[in-house]
Amino acid sequence: MCGDLGPATMPERRLDLLERLARSDSFARIPVDFAESPPDMDAFSEILSGVKLNGAVFFNAEFSAPWGFSVPASKQMSVADMLAPGAAHFLLYHLVVDGSALVEMADGKALELRSGDVVIFPNGDAHHMRSKGMKPPFPNYGINDKIRARDLSPLHAGGSGETSRFVCGYMTCDPHISRPILNGLPPVFKVNIRTDRSGQWLESSILHLVDEAISGRVGSEAMLAKLSEALFVDTLRRYVAELPEPERSWLTGARDPIVGKSLGLLHRHVAHAWTIASLADEVGISRSALVERFTRYLSEPPMAYLMRWRLQLAARSLESTSRGVAEIASDVGYESEAAFNRAFKREFGRPPGRYRSDHKERLDTRSRNAPAQDENVSSGTDMSRPLPSEKRTASLSPRKRSITT
Numbered sequence: 001m002c003g004d005l006g007p008a009t010m011p012e013r014r015l016d017l018l019e020r021l022a023r024s025d026s027f028a029r030i031p032v033d034f035a036e037s038p039p040d041m042d043a044f045s046e047i048l049s050g051v052k053l054n055g056a057v058f059f060n061a062e063f064s065a066p067w068g069f070s071v072p073a074s075k076q077m078s079v080a081d082m083l084a085p086g087a088a089h090f091l092l093y094h095l096v097v098d099g100s101a102l103v104e105m106a107d108g109k110a111l112e113l114r115s116g117d118v119v120i121f122p123n124g125d126a127h128h129m130r131s132k133g134m135k136p137p138f139p140n141y142g143i144n145d146k147i148r149a150r151d152l153s154p155l156h157a158g159g160s161g162e163t164s165r166f167v168c169g170y171m172t173c174d175p176h177i178s179r180p181i182l183n184g185l186p187p188v189f190k191v192n193i194r195t196d197r198s199g200q201w202l203e204s205s206i207l208h209l210v211d212e213a214i215s216g217r218v219g220s221e222a223m224l225a226k227l228s229e230a231l232f233v234d235t236l237r238r239y240v241a242e243l244p245e246p247e248r249s250w251l252t253g254a255r256d257p258i259v260g261k262s263l264g265l266l267h268r269h270v271a272h273a274w275t276i277a278s279l280a281d282e283v284g285i286s287r288s289a290l291v292e293r294f295t296r297y298l299s300e301p302p303m304a305y306l307m308r309w310r311l312q313l314a315a316r317s318l319e320s321t322s323r324g325v326a327e328i329a330s331d332v333g334y335e336s337e338a339a340f341n342r343a344f345k346r347e348f349g350r351p352p353g354r355y356r357s358d359h360k361e362r363l364d365t366r367s368r369n370a371p372a373q374d375e376n377v378s379s380g381t382d383m384s385r386p387l388p389s390e391k392r393t394a395s396l397s398p399r400k401r402s403i404t405t
Helices: 012-023 042-048 143-148 175-183 197-215 220-242 250-255 257-268 276-283 287-298 302-320 325-331 337-348 352-368
Strands: 054-064 068-071 090-098 100-105 110-114 117-121 127-130 155-158 163-172 189-192
Touching: 054 143, 054 197, 054 220, 090 100, 090 110, 090 197, 090 220, 100 163, 110 117, 110 189, 117 220, 163 197, 163 220, 175 250, 175 302, 189 220, 197 220, 220 250, 250 257, 250 287, 257 276, 257 287, 257 302, 276 287, 276 302, 287 302, 302 325, 302 337, 302 352, 325 337, 325 352, 337 352
Parallel strands: 054 155
Antiparallel strands: 054 163, 068 127, 090 117, 090 163, 100 110, 100 127, 117 189
């Protein structure tokens, strides 16, 4: 069932990990070495630990060439609200179990996929997935109906050529907390998880739980959701580990021993009264060297990064809680509510109270005006028309900064 891995089984020695996954609200808090990591990757894990991930496997297919389907941008997917109602950010991924496939983006960029590849769309961008030689428009295979029925039994479709098996999943996350990571990722990337035993175990475990979910075993869907989160984190760590050394971004900064340690401290103790001197003492480097090295990777010095990160956390609290502005200001390290209000307005263009009321009004408007869209043409996973040719509209700001407004 899993290519060269043999039958999908759940190795007995890892059941303890599954139990911990089931109890965890945030997978990254679990000290599991899924992928080989560079030194000082603990800072990266520390930052990830604050990212609340939710996800699941939602589609299972076995297609024979020729085959193909189109996936609209996640915000236009009619099934997205059913899978994750109210999600602020929706990521998609496909895991190729057997055979091969091609993924093609709206701008024409294409990736060839083989068994063991996981392809991730961090912003849920529109794309085609198909066998070689197949071109849109694609047949309607009834994918939406399968997803709405929460039916994880494999959908069989296509012709009589090479067979490709894959599962599809999604992740949701808070865009404020995840912004530094998401902004450092390309619109699409792939990683092969069959390069070591941990990745092979993860794939085998996911397939095992898909089979259990099909059979209706109690608790299998909850466990599958946790392993879906594990797959995303593992894929992300593998991707970061393979980034070329000359690349300068938040992700490679988190991998750097000095910058990574600095980021870990700033994220772990966000309300601490940090100065350049105290941070430099903690990481064991001079102030000037710290500023130069940090800025080389993140395009801004540590204190500027900390200020904007604090404001991102504050914006999240304003959107998701009813706590007072003064309390939020204190929690993110501001001693003065007035100073917090000024900084917040500089960053977001409006004071905290107005920001909160505007956000609530947007949610109310969205709820009232949710359009009834055609499932198979304008918003469904079974789109048979070509992807739009216009430039991709990212769900996050296109600026290169590591944390954006």
